[in-house]
Amino acid sequence: MSNPFRSARVARVALATLCAAGLLATELAHADDAADREARVAKRMAAVKDQTARLRVFLQQMPKGGDLHNHLVGSVYAEDFMRWADEDNYCVKLDDKGLVAPPCKAGEVSAHGLSQKDPALYEQAIDAMSMRNFVPGVGYLSGHDRFFSVFGKFMPLAATRLGDTVVATLRQAAQDHVGYVELMVNPSNAYVFAPKVAKMPWTPGDYAADYARIEGQLxxxxxxxxxxxxxxxxxxxxxxxxxxxxADEACRVQYRYLSYVDRAQPQPFAFAEMALGYAVVQADPRFVGINIVDPEDNPTALADYRVHMDMFRFFSQRAPQVKKTLHAGELTLGLVPQADLRFHIRDAVAAGALRIGHGVDIAYEDDAPALLAKMAHDHIAVEINLTSNDVILGVKGHDHPLQLYLHAGVPVVLSTDDEGVSRSDMTYEYIRAVQEQGLDYPTLKQIARNGLSYAFIAGDSLWQADGHTPVKVCASSLKTLHADAGCAAFLRDNDKARLQWLQERDSAVFETNVLKQKF
Structure with a gap:
């Protein structure tokens, strides 16, 4: 089967678009020195950073590179789920306001026309499937418990609406000027296969024997x-x-998939998901890597943390080309015993993670300076999710380690995590980065670049390992944003570099335009 994301025709069309747009960007570059333009834009942002509405107008239109930490079902707003429930005649449970397939039974009402028939119940369902109107201590003791309780309320419907959830996510990304998204999602048959494997004979630690029992089904x-x-x-x-x-503007957003492992499930279940995940990534270029999810403080997740890292090592020995980005360090003092804060990020790095999701407890890791130095040296990026870290862990502002990572030279990307559940968007993540973390425009611009440099999309990067020095073949072309023959050939052959070129072009256009605007 051909790769729908990578064909000669797509490459030719994309390159033609680049060249045409490059002419416009060249005019911009010639009309206004790029360094001076960036400095004036930085000054403009600094002038509005404490006025949220004006900062929103500024940042909404800023090109933001890639969203590398995005749980597909969690990215969808509850209103979309309720609209689909209306269309599919799903039922709303009166007790917890979750959605279930028809026909409706006692204690359930049809979602069809619910917003008109019973607006109060409709609004309660929206609240129940998100963090909207959450008040700590009312109904739930913590944001953590409320957050993780909502997924089961829309999962029965989400499982039937895979394509629609992608559409909703791409439209939101386009609105936020995000050019690329990696979506965490599993094939639906993973949830048939893994429970069956969980009932089969299991030999703890003998992964070769365990794999041999299931390999033929893959x-x-x-x-x-x-x-x-x-x-x-x-x-x-x-x-x-x-x-x-x-074509909708969302068609411009490139996307790929990440399979994942549920760390809160029994070991055989997680092993089966991992086996299928690795197999899918090797067979289908739309899947570019694998992750591990679920609350890291879950008792099973804590008890099996190092077992899961061993499983990743086993599969990576068989398929070293499969890239890993691992949730690690989504913990904080008081949530778990201090001993559980000391090694999760380090062990994920040792297991071969190329990116770390969250990384909130980095300051509690054993020899944190050495770990930070290794992440910086090896260019292991950290995916920062400011809103969900606040909502789930209560970590924000000066308590958040974002500045620690930046000062240590660790590559940072901003991401949305579960923007639908959190009632957030990528622009809000950038707003928080400015207002709570004190980031300036050049830092945000580099973070946006990082969102593509550390993406798992195929192809070589437009930047050298430091993330900001151009590769030689395009160094002169980037000064004018007009690709010469050598650079054009490089862009044609490398999906990642082509996206990065578009990011640079769009940034130049944004900077030129925002200096002309009054807001």
Missing amino acids: PQLVAEARAEFDAADALVRRELHCGTPQ
């Missing part, structure tokens, strides 16, 4: 997964009218 499961995502991607293109004159 090719069929992979084929089913590819067919499922073929259908989802077709729906995305159809719904957004991609490739037509009526």
Whole structure:
């Protein structure tokens, strides 16, 4: 099967777009020195940083690179789930306001027309499926408990709406001027396969024997997964009218998938998910890596943390080309015993993680300076999720380690995590980075670049390992944003570099435009 994201025709069309846009950007670059322009834009942002509405106008239109930490179902707003529930005649449970498939039973009411028939119940369902109107101590003792309670309330419906959840996420990304998204999502058959494996004989630590018992089932499961995502991607293109004159702006957002492992499940269950995840990544170029999810403070997740890292090492020895970004350090003092804060990030790095998700407890790690130095030296990026770290862990402002990572030279990206559940968006993450973390415009611009440099999308980078020095073949072209023959060939052959070029072009256009605007 051909890769729908990578074909000669797509590359030619994309390159033609780059060249045409490059002419405009060249005019901008010639008309206004880039360094001077950036300095004036930085001054403009500094002037509005304490006025949230004005800062929102500024940052909304800023190109933000990639969103590398995005749980697909958590990125969807509850209003979308309720709209789909209305269309599909799903039922709302009166006790916890969760959604279940029809027919409705006692204690359930149809979601069809609910916003008109019972607006109060409709609003209660929106609250129940998100953090909207959450008040600590009312109904739930913590934001952590409320946050993780909501997913089960929309998962029965979300499982039937894969393509629609992608559409909703891409539209939000486009609105925030995010050019690329990596979506954490599993094939639906993972949740049939893994429970079955959990009932099979299990030999703790003998992963070769455990794998041998399930290996024969993987090719069929992979084929089913590819067919499922073929259908989802077709729906995305159809719904957004991609490739037509009526194409939605969301068609410009590139996306890939990340499979994941549920760390709160029994070991055989997690092992089965990992086996299928690695197999899918190797077979389908739309899947660019693997992750591990679920509350890190869950008792099973804590008890099996090092077991999971050993599992990753086992599969990575078999398939070293599969890239890993691992949730690690989504913990804080008081949530778990201090002993559990001392090694999670380090062990994830040792297991081969190329990116770390959250990394909030870095200051509690054993020999944190050495770990930070290793992450900086090895260019292991950290995915910072300011809103969810606040909502789930209560960590924000000066308590957040973002500045620690920056001062240590660790590459940082900003990401949304579960923007639908948190009622946030990528622009708000940037606002928080400015107002709570004191980041200036050049730092934000580099973070936006990092969102593509550390993406798992195929191809070489436009930047050298330091993340800001251009590769030689495009160094002179970047000064004018007009690709010469050598740079054009490089961009044509490398998806990542092509996205990065677009980011630079869009940044130049943004900077030129924002200096002309009054707000």
